[in-house]
Amino acid sequence: MTPFADHRSFAHFVEQATAAQAVAWRGFERVADLQMQAMENQARSVAGLFADAMVAQDATALRAIWEKGEGCQRDNAARATTTAGEILDVARQTANTLTAMVTPAGND
Template sequence: MTQQFNNQLFAFTKQFTDSAFKAQSLALKGLETVAELQLKAFEEQAKVSAEFVAEALETRDINSLRGLWEKGASLNRDNAERTVAVSQEILAVTQKTAESLNALVQEQRQAANDAVTAPVAAAKKAAAK
C-alpha cells in the first residue's frame, strides 16, 4: 500500500515539475520576445532622434529652422505610430503566451483527473469480480 502511494506521489511530482518547467520556458520565451521587440523599437527611436539632433545642430538660418520644425513634427508622429505598433505586437505576444499557459493548465488538470479516476475505476472493476 505504501509503495503504491509512493509511486503515485512520485508520478504526480514528476508531472508537476514537468509542467512547471514547460510553463517557465513558455513565460521566458514570451518575455524574451517582448524584450527583443522593445529593444528594436528603442534602437530605431534612438537612431532617428540622433539624426534629428545632428541636423538641429547644423541649423543656421530661419528657413532651415522651419524645415527642422516640420521634420520634428513628422518625427513625433512616426515615433507615436511606431510605439503603437510595438505595443500591439507586445499585446499579441502576451496573449499568445497566456493562451499557451492556459492550454498547459488544461493538460495538467486533465492528467490529474485521469490519474485520480484510473485507480478508482480499477478498484471498481476488481470489486465487481
C-alpha cells in the first residue's frame, strides 16, 4: 500500500522532488565553480612565484622571492576567506529556496 491517495498526489510529489533536486544541484554546481575558481587563482599566483624562483641568480633575488611569497600567501588566505563566505551565501540561498518549497504559503 502506498502513502499516496491517488495518482495526482504521487505526480505532485514527483514534481516537487524533481524541483528540489534541481535547486540542490544548482547550489552544488555554484559551490563547485567557486572552489574551482579559487584553486585556479591560487595555482596562477603560486606558478608565478615558482617561475621567479627558478630563474633566481643569487641570495638577494631569493630574498625578494621570499617576500613575494609572503604576500602571495596573504593574498591566498584573503581569497580563501572570501570564497568561504561566498560558499556560505550559496548554501544559505539554497537552503532558503528549499525551505520555501516545503513551507506552506500560509505559515509565514
